[in-house]
Amino acid sequence: MTFTEADISAIWLTLRLATTVTLLLLVIGTPIAWWLARTRSFWKAPVAAIVALPLVLPPTVLGFYLLIVMGPSGFIGQITHSLGLGTLPFTFWGLVIASVFYSMPFVVQPIQNSMEAIGTRPLEAAATLRAGPLDSFFTVVIPLAKPGFITASILGFAHTVGEFGIVLMIGGNIPDETRVISVQIYDHVEALEFSQAHSLSGAMVIFSFSVLLCLYWFQRKHSAFTPRAIHSSAKD
C-alpha cells in the first residue's frame, strides 16, 4: 500500500476537515440537541425534520442550494463578500460549512437521545441542590450524556471523512484546499490509476470498519452503564 504525495496531502486535508467539522458540530449541535430533548414547542418537529434532512436528501440537492446561497449573489455570499472574505464555494471553509450541515444529524441525534434518556429527575435533584440551569447543564447533563457525545463525535467525524457528493458540488477539486480522499480516489479511477485507487480505497475501508467496530464495542459497554438516574417520576 503506497501513497503518492498527492494522496498524503488529500489524507491530511480530509483529517483537517473532519476534525474542524466535528468540533464545530459539537459546539453548534449540543444546544440544538438540548433544545430538541427538552422542548414541548410546536417547532420541535419542524426543527428535528430540518436537522434530519441530510439523511434522506441527495447531497447534490443540499450542495446545489448551498452553492446558490454562498455564491456571489446569494445571501451568505453577499455577507462574506462585504466582510472582505470573498465567496465561500470552492474554498476549505466553504467545504466546512457544507459539511456541518451535511453531518448535523449524525451529531445532534445521538446527543439528543442520550439527553432524553437522562429524564427530568437528575435535573430536579440538581435544582434542589442550588444548581442553576447552566450549572446543572455542565455538571449533570453533559456528564450523564457522555456516551451520546462520544458516539456523536465518532459518527460526525467518520461521516465527514466519507463525504463525496457535496464536496464535488461545493468544493470542487482543488489540491490542498478541497481535494479530499474521496475526490482523490475518483481522480485516480478517472485516470485509470487503479493501484493508487486500491490503496486509498482499502485504507478507507479499514478506517471505516475500525471506527464502526470501536463504536459498537463502546456502545455495548455503555448499554449496561447508561444513566441509572432514570426513574419514572412517580406521581403521587
Next chain:
Amino acid sequence: MQSTPSTDEKSIHAAFQLNHHNDKSKGFTLDVDITLPGKGITAVFGHSGSGKTTLLRCIAGLENPSHGHFTINGDTWQNDSIFIPTHKRSLGYVFQEASLFSHLTAEGNLNYARKRSDKRVSTDLYNLAIDIMGIQDILQHYPHQLSGGERQRVAIARAILIQPRLLLLDEPLASLDHARKQEILPYLERLGSTLDIPIVFVSHSIDEVARLADYTVVLNKGSVMAHGTLTDVFSRIDLPFGFGDDTGVVLQGEVSERDPEWHLSRIAFSGGELWVRDRGDDLHQSVRVRILAKDVSLALTPNENSSILNKLEAQVTDIGPDSDEAMSLIRLKVGSEYIIARLTRRSVAHLELTLGKTVWAQIKSVAIAR
C-alpha cells in the same frame, strides 16, 4: 428571598391550586390552603393518589400551579407576582426513589451539595451528616453499587449539607425494607431534634407518622381533610376514610416511675397514668405512646378480676361509624385527652353507650412510639 426572616413569624403558609390533565389519570386537582408550624416535623399523610407528592413538589417549585402562595417564616417564595425558581429556594429535598447522580460517587454527591450550600459547610457538619446517616464506609461507591437504603441515606445526608431552611422528604423510607426502616427512623428522629429547621415529610404509613410527626396534614383526593397536632388529628373519628385496624390515638407523656421488680414504667399523661413495659427510659424522659382503638375495650365497672393493667375512667364524647359495618368507633375523654375504642355495634347497644356516659376503658396494650 423577599424579606428578612423574623422570629415571631414562625409559620409556613402554603396555598396551591393545580390541575393535572394526564392522559393516564382522569385529571387530578390539588387545592390546599394551610398554615403549618414553622418548626418541628410535619407529616403529610394520605392514601396514594391523594396529592401528597404533588403538594411537596409545589412547595419546592417543581410544579407549575395555576395559583400558588408560599411563605415560610416571613420569606415569600411564591405568590401571584413572585415565583422563586427551585434552585434559589432554601430547601433540601429527598425524592421518593434515589436521585443520586449516577456519574458521581457517594462522596461526589455530598460534595455537589457542599459546594453549593447556602452557608459554608463546616467540617463538623460534614462529619455529622455522614455520621447521622452512617455512610462512612460507602463514600467511595457509585450509586449503582449501593443498596436502596444506602442510596437513600446518602440522599438525606446530601440534603442536610445544603443547610436549607426547610427540609422536604417524599416518602424517604418507601423503597426500604422493614429492617432498614427501623434503622433509619431513629436517624430521622434525631434529624428533627438536631436540625433547627422545619421538616415536611410525606408518608402513607401511620406508624411513621405516629413516630415522627409533631403536626399532621391529612390529604384526600387533593384536598386537606384535617390538619392539626398529631394528637388532635389522631383522636378524630370523623375522618371520611378510616385508618381501619390502625385507628388509634397518640399521647404525649413522661416517665414518672420505674418498677424494677416487674420491669414496667409508669407514664404520666394529662389524662392519667399508663403502665408500659420498661424500655430503659430515664425517669422524666418524655415519651410518646400509641393506643390502638382495637386494643381498647369498655366496661361499665372497674373490673378488678382482669389481667388488664391499664384501666382509665372515661366519658363517651362521640360515637361514630367505622369503615367496617359491624364496628363502631367510640371517642372517649380521659382527663383532657382523648382515646378511641373500636367496638362491635352490638356491644355498643348492649352496654347502652350514650354520649356523656362514664365507662372504664380497658387498654390491652400500649406501644411506645418514641
